[in-house]
Amino acid sequence: MAEAHPVGFRWVMKAKERGAEVIHIDPRFSRTSRLADRHIPIRAGSDTAFLGAVIREVLERRAYFHEYVVHYTNAAQLVSEDFRDTEDLDGVFSGLDPRTGRYDPSSWAYAAGERDETLEHPRCVLQVLRRHFARYTPEMVERICGVSRTDLAYVVDAIVANSGRERTTSFCYALGWTQHASGAQMIRAAAILQLLMGNVGRPGGGIMALRGHASIQGSTDIPTLYDSLPGYLPMPHAGADHATLAAYNGASRARDGWWSNFDRYSVSLLKAWFGDAATPENDFGFGHLPRISGNHSHFATSLRALDGGVDGLFVMGQNPAVASQHAGLQRRSLAHLKWLVVRDLAEIETATFWRDGPEVRDGELRTEDIRTEVFLMPAASHVEKPGSFTNTNRMVQFRDKALDPPGDARSELWFVHHLFKRVRAHYAASTRARDWPIVNLRWDYPERGAAREPDVEAVLREINGYDVATGRVLDSFTDLQDDGSTASGCWIYTGVFAGGVNRARSRDPGDLDAPGGWVSPGWGFTWPANRHVIYNRASADPEGRPWSERKALVWWDEERQAWTGLDVPDFPLDKAPGYRPPADASGMAAIAGDRPFILTADGLGWLYAPTGLHDGPLPAHYEPIESPVHNALYPSQASNPVATRWSRPDNPAQATGDPRFPVVATTFRLTEHHTGGGMSRRLPWLVELQPVMFAELDPVLAADRGIEDGGWLTIVTERAQIEARARVTERLRPLRVDGRVVHQIGLPYHWGFAGPSTGDSANDLGVITGEPNVSIQESKAFTCDVRAGRRHGATTAALSTVVERAMVKPSEDDLPVENPEERP
Amino acid sequence: MSSAAPTEIAIHRHPGGAPPRMGFFTDTTVCIGCKACEVACKQWNDLPADGGELRAGGSYDSTYDLGANTWRHVRFVELLEPQPLPSIPAASLDLVAAAAVPGDQWLFMSDVCRHCTNAGCLDACPTGALIRTEHQTVVLQPDVCNGCGYCVPACPFGVVARDEDDGRAGKCTLCYDRLEDGMEPACAKACPTDSIRFGEHAELVELASRRVAELHARGIEGAYLYGAGDDPELELAGGLGAFFLLTQPPERFGLPAHADSPVQQNVVPATAAALGAAAAWLGTAIAVTVAASRWGRGR
Amino acid sequence: MTPAVGAPASPDWAARPPEARVAGSAAAFADARGAVTYGDDTDYARAEPRPGQVAAAARRARGGPRPGPVDGPFIHGPVWSWAVPAYFWAGGAASGAAFMAVACDTAGHHAEAVIARRVALGVVALAPPLLIGDLGRRARFLNVLRVFKPRSPMNLGSWALTAFGLGAAGAVGADLAGRPRAGRRLGAATAAVGTYLGSYTGVLLASTAVPVWSRSRGALGPLFVTTATGTGAAATRLAFAASGVAPEHPARR
């Protein structure tokens, strides 16, 4: 965190100076470790085993926050008799279809309505948990993670001592947990632990996802993801249950809890998009939305392009030729497009792969054979355009333009706006049904200045939402309707323009010394409803009193019969703690006054997730897809049974325990560089701080392979070989894992072949795989080998034969035209 | 703590009496090694990148040293103990527990000109390019410097350097231009953890002293101030305007344990010895010549 | 936004009122006070030091044995080129020659004194090009004379060189103009300056942080002036020989 979020880390430093204990669990001793009270080296990809052991200890010692667990989590809920655990099925859950490699989650359901608040029933969630984690013993942690039982006990003690009424523990994570074939379950494990310890919905608690690019949170809220619509509505798919709006709403709406409001959000979104053309009669245009028919994630699309299935691609603010997994394959995939538009600040690798990529340099591809027509368009940077960032704590902050962009550089908004206007001009007269969305899209943003930049605040106002009849800006998403009378581009952002004022622009820290002044509600706008801690009803006990003075956040005001406090309460304001829903209640009325997790249908925090995940209701430790060791916990199940593998000759994964690749590689960021390096490798001030691609490795491994500190080494996988300078350091330690020594190396992934500071890319080494829930690659743990000296021969030679065979033959009409002027 | 001696040439632009001495307190125990200070300094002062290289044993420090174009520099020193290989096979499962106080094992130190009370560079400078300002900081005026290079070996801390392309010497100005506008220096502004603390020197010494006491109370016995709060006979260069909190002996950071302005230390005795010898030689020359001619005539 | 007030040359610059600040500035550097890590709400510096605690901690840390690894150089070495030692030689030899001139005069060998004075002038004439040649900014060589700063050996040395050069030139000029007494007086004054010019180079080196030089502060000046007198005498003797002064002449002994 100190390296990738240095400015956020100041708050960790502050907490430390206020007495907090900071523990850093990471394969590498990093700058973060140096500032932590304790660093615990762990084998990459083994965190579920570690967290599972912490959960087990907490359960065995009965050290969990009993009252919180009984009332606020689903611990007392009984699970269906059909459910079979990994204990019963040798490492997999019930419902696995080995043929499709998918789970049918129906057996994971609750036994409806059955609860046991003594937590003794064998099928109650707490007992299921206890049995599930029983094998996550300290011995297992030593065998799997390479972490001593002393260190494990230290972590457990620290968490137990810092949880409860008076204290809270917080988890911060980022890619060390996400970029794994079982990444979502690592985070689930932390969520279970935090729920057991009563650390959710309370100040100083929670699980902090440290996000990436400046507005990566914003880009999941208003998503750049293929399977999601703004405000976490699902993207409609081609199946029958999304055929009509009613079917889609019915399939997505929950009977109870907040998501019972689903229709209001989907209809308001369609109204924001299609305006007056969206009517109840035409399903508000729902039928015209594109449908997904499978996995259309980045990797699926790259592979499809490689197979000739994609004509053109817009790449805006991304550098897949360097930063995407299996980058050699990514570049070959770009070489199979007909056209490619790259919008960037600089001439990045993705725009130049056809002339200076490693394949071209090494003679595996010839520039004249690459028929991709590349358009490089200059983009305005974040200081050259106004807009908003949504940060990791969901805070939307607006920023003004500081400079005019140079030359023809324009904002993304400008580009998309004018591109759409030109496209629409072509369809103006069309009456074809399939052109309906193009013709009817509501697109009336005012343009400003000589460059005709669209007004970005007009976009934010539309995202906020308005009353269709009057145009009045809405103050809260509780005003949204499902009859077409309101429009909102993203329901969770409603309120950002409350009262017609751009709240994201406000910068009032308030009186920081006043009690609760640290909440600073006047700084930016935090969705939803300017609420800083979600589920904050949990910061009060079932009766509505703060668990302790020290940790008070919101509470029930008996006199006013309302929820109140330092933060905006995340609960219906007038719902008394003693409220019990009548038997036939539905919607929010079905949520009792002591159930804080209003986004789940039962209002409880889910220790056990009966739905929602593709790879099981509980986390189970699986080895990374490429691992030097077999799964000690579930010997017959090496890696995640439902991970996407994309097994094909050009994407070879290395087998578990492959003796040719005994070393574990993990990748990381440097404070001094940014991602694919498009911005940082062109800035001499940063390049001088970290001038070359390197690999961090431990002295034992280095001595074994004759690698010298500061010298060269080559890292080899089935996909590629790359060279790097060696940083031999005690900061990396060999671990003893399952009776053998495992060495780990760390690779920064910032280097590529273009720009002033070039170097081999770590991502050339990787294999494309997908975590089952979110399709993320496993770039934090794969296997490799290292040897002394520089690379001999081509970087991705291993690939060229298989890929070229797959290269599609050009069809007649897109053979190269002799004279480009004559192109139609 | 002595304050800087009034020097021949100084700017006194503040009508309402001398403003207080300003300085830096750099606390290495809260530095996260992000190098924001190093870059912020280059950006504010428009200094070129002068190159970095990955060096054996250099840890994350590629720029190595302060220089004519690097006025802030973050030093990294790795002191992690070599660990024995975890024993194989797993007869006893007693893995080595992680170190409990890792802070001391990887040192980060953001280095800068000390703005010495007894500034060797300033004493040596023949052109008056180096001056002491009203903030009692030591500033090098690039429009006066003729690149004689004398300040370079006259600095006991290896701070100031001459740029071979530009010909002039360069070092931290304690952001004189920002101070004139009431703004804190760029490096301190950029520092996310307040490891670089800018302020009135007297206040900083007081804060730093309490910090030392606090760290001692927390069991970090090795914490001390480098360049402030010393007994008079141990003062570094008369006391440093920019001083540091360290937890390891100074040599670990490439810092001398003792230092003073070599000019102030040596110029008087060395001149006396030199002039004495010169006079003696002049006398000898006269005496020898006279004697020789007498002898010659007498022959 | 308020721009910065004035420019260095403009009248309002020197007299700028304290309230004339640029945007972003705060009175009394208040922007430096927005601390995160320390403040009343943290334990950053809660403890009160005992008297002497801070000084004792530094004494301990700085007084102990040198730890094993030492990171980085303590000082920057001199950046001078060959021209500087050559200059040292020239200045020294000129001073030595000036001494010889005085010696010859005192012994009554006025003709030889004239030669020695010419040698002093000739050799010192080599000094400025060498000195200026080593400057990073040669055009600014006169900047050394913009201040008189006795504390700086290089400043004082530059003044001495100037005085010596002028004196030596004046003396030779007077000799040529047929005013021997003036020549002799100027020669004596030049030699007096030469006592500094010929020896300050040692002071200059001693007044650096380079350990061997700094530690030899009592020896460097005498050493330099010794060699200066030696080379000056040698140069003068060569000049005598070249100008036909008989080998048995006392001044050539």
Ligand SMILES: Nc1nc2c(c(=O)[nH]1)N[C@H]1C(S)=C(S)[C@@H](COP(=O)(O)OP(=O)(O)OC[C@H]3O[C@@H](n4cnc5c(=O)[nH]c(N)nc54)[C@H](O)[C@@H]3O)O[C@H]1N2
């Ligand atoms: N300076 C800088 N800052 C950045 C970025 C940048 O490129 N440069 N990128 C931004 C972006 S896009 C993102 S997403 C964030 C990412 O921020 P982080 O996730 O913090 O970044 P990484 O360095 O990729 O990974 C963090 C750590 O995970 C460790 N790790 C690897 N495998 C494992 C494992 O299996 N278990 C555990 N416990 N740890 C493991 C690595 O050693 C590394 O130290 O940073 C953002 N901030």
Ligand SMILES: Nc1nc2c(c(=O)[nH]1)N[C@H]1C(S)=C(S)[C@@H](COP(=O)(O)OP(=O)(O)OC[C@H]3O[C@@H](n4cnc5c(=O)[nH]c(N)nc54)[C@H](O)[C@@H]3O)O[C@H]1N2
């Ligand atoms: N091995 C390995 N691979 C990884 C990771 C890892 O940890 N290990 N991390 C992954 C993660 S979390 C991420 S987020 C990705 C990041 O990788 P990419 O998504 O490929 O992102 P960048 O390399 O940051 O490329 C962003 C580009 O946007 C340009 N840019 C900046 N501002 C603007 C703008 O306003 N408009 C436009 N049009 N362009 C702009 C920059 O110049 C830069 O070239 O890498 C992933 N790849």
Ligand code: SF4
């Ligand atoms: S002034 Fe602008 S460019 Fe500079 S740090 Fe602040 S936001 Fe960034």
Ligand code: SF4
């Ligand atoms: S002597 Fe060195 S440290 Fe002291 S003020 Fe001069 S340059 Fe800075």
Ligand code: SF4
């Ligand atoms: S190099 Fe410049 S600043 Fe240094 S002593 Fe010479 S004139 Fe002064």
Ligand code: SF4
């Ligand atoms: S005070 Fe200014 S000049 Fe000195 S190091 Fe900091 S930013 Fe650079």
Ligand code: SF4
């Ligand atoms: S900016 Fe602060 S924290 Fe970062 S390296 Fe510099 S002194 Fe350390």
Ligand SMILES: [Mo]
């Ligand atoms: Mo990211």
